[in-house]
Amino acid sequence: MRIIFMGSPTFAVPSLTRLADAGHTLSLVVTQPDRPAGRGRDLRPSPVKLAAERLALPLAQPERLSDPVVLATLQEARPDVVVVVAFGQFLPRPVRELPPLGCINLHASLLPKYRGAAPIHRAVMAGETETGVTIMRVERRMDAGPVLLQRVCPILPADDAGSVHDRLAVLGAEALADALPILTDGRAVWTPQDESRATPAPKLGDQDCHLEIRGDPVALVNHVRGLSPSPGAYLILLDGRRIRILKAEASSEAGPPGVILRTDQTVVVVGTGMGAVALREVQPEGKRRMTAAEFARGRHLRAGVRCV
Numbered sequence: 001m002r003i004i005f006m007g008s009p010t011f012a013v014p015s016l017t018r019l020a021d022a023g024h025t026l027s028l029v030v031t032q033p034d035r036p037a038g039r040g041r042d043l044r045p046s047p048v049k050l051a052a053e054r055l056a057l058p059l060a061q062p063e064r065l066s067d068p069v070v071l072a073t074l075q076e077a078r079p080d081v082v083v084v085v086a087f088g089q090f091l092p093r094p095v096r097e098l099p100p101l102g103c104i105n106l107h108a109s110l111l112p113k114y115r116g117a118a119p120i121h122r123a124v125m126a127g128e129t130e131t132g133v134t135i136m137r138v139e140r141r142m143d144a145g146p147v148l149l150q151r152v153c154p155i156l157p158a159d160d161a162g163s164v165h166d167r168l169a170v171l172g173a174e175a176l177a178d179a180l181p182i183l184t185d186g187r188a189v190w191t192p193q194d195e196s197r198a199t200p201a202p203k204l205g206d207q208d209c210h211l212e213i214r215g216d217p218v219a220l221v222n223h224v225r226g227l228s229p230s231p232g233a234y235l236i237l238l239d240g241r242r243i244r245i246l247k248a249e250a251s252s253e254a255g256p257p258g259v260i261l262r263t264d265q266t267v268v269v270v271g272t273g274m275g276a277v278a279l280r281e282v283q284p285e286g287k288r289r290m291t292a293a294e295f296a297r298g299r300h301l302r303a304g305v306r307c308v
Contacts, residue, residue: 001024001025001101001180002024002078002080002081003019003024003025003027003081004028004030004074004077004081004082004083005048005082006082006084006087007031007048007084007087008031008032008046008047008087008088009048009088010047010169011085011108011165011168011169012048012106013048013051014169014170014172014173015083015172016029016051016052017051017055017173018173018174020057022177026055026057026058027058027078027079028058028074028077029057030060030061030074031048031052031059031060031087032061032087032088032089034046049061060073065089065095066094071094071095074095074098081102081180082095082104082138083106084103084104084106084138086106091103093140096138101183102138103137103138104135104137104148104183105135105137105138106135107143108133108165109123109132109133109201110130110132110133110150111150112143112194112198112199114131115143115201116142116143117201118202118203118204119131120161121161122201122226123155123164123226124159124160124161124164124226125222125225126226127218127219128155129154129155130155131152131155131164131168132151132152132168133151133153133171133172133175134149135147135176136148144193144195146190146193147191147192148190148191149179151171151172151174151175159225160225160226160229160247161225161227161228161230162228162229162230208227209227210233211223211233211234212235212257212308213257213271214257214258214272215274216274216275217250217251217274217275217276217277218250220248220250221248221249228245232246235307235308236308237307237308238306238307238308242284242285243282243283244282244283245281246281246282246283247281248280249280250276250277251275254271254275254276255271255273256306257272257273258306259271259305259306260296260303260304260306260307261276262303263297263301263302265293266293267291270307279292280292
């Protein structure tokens with residue numbers, strides 16, 4: 001098949017590599033323009049761009065797919081199908097109507113649940129025990145097109161968003177490899193999504209990452225898991241400094257919200273008012289990742305002290 005591949009982040013790289021290895025003609029790879037990143041705000045290429053360059057594939061980095069020059073470039077690539085994996089831009093109608101076999105999207109959830117930009121984080125934050133990937137047809141409404149196939153993946157108690165992301169990236173690449181022969185053979189059956197079951201997964205903001213040590217310990221731990229390792233849930237300490245919480249567990253102990261109940265060589269146990277959480281790994285502002293116990297020793301925190 002002749003394929004235009006559209007993707008940007010690390011999640012999309014296994015899919016691009018799998019399609020290249022399968023012998024398809026990747027007539028064009030489309031990814032986001034280089035963006036400022038890091039403390040120096042230097043321009044940084046997307047992971048898909050780096051992968052495309054490594055595979056010596058034709059590359060485009062448009063600001064807008066609706067630009068007439070960009071549309072002409074896409075037409076010159078003569079795709080049978082457009083494959084979209086976490087690209088980061090909406091596909092305008094002329095792009096959707098360009099390939100004879102349509103545009104298909106790999107989405108990191110079991111649609112119609114978790115439509116939007118942060119399906120993996122939101123699923124783990126919500127305490128889901130399973131998620132998966134969906135191959136769907138791209139239509140005007142985001143993540144609302146009919147479904148071709150799905151693959152299920154468990155979310156284990158020890159998982160965080162990072163580990164689920166890595167498994168779904170591989171599972172998604174396998175699902176795409178299964179989907180393309182179905183399209184070429186004319187065996188595609190498109191199942192409409194049940195709108196009554198649709199749930200949103202909007203892009204994460206600062207308000208999603210701010211954590212208050214208060215309430216249900218299990219919900220707090222799920223929140224930490226769903227934001228780890230990036231962007232990371234954070235607490236604001238009494239001195240106004242932020243500290244990212246990267247690993248935590250629910251504790252059988254109980255105490256007032258924000259009060260340290262116990263420290264030992266590995267954890268800091270903090271009350272939530274409805275129980276307690278054991279903080280295991282943290283990252284203070286401007287510092288390296290460390291154990292919570294190491295942080296507590298450096299700040300002379302002890303049992304009975306209210307830290308947040």
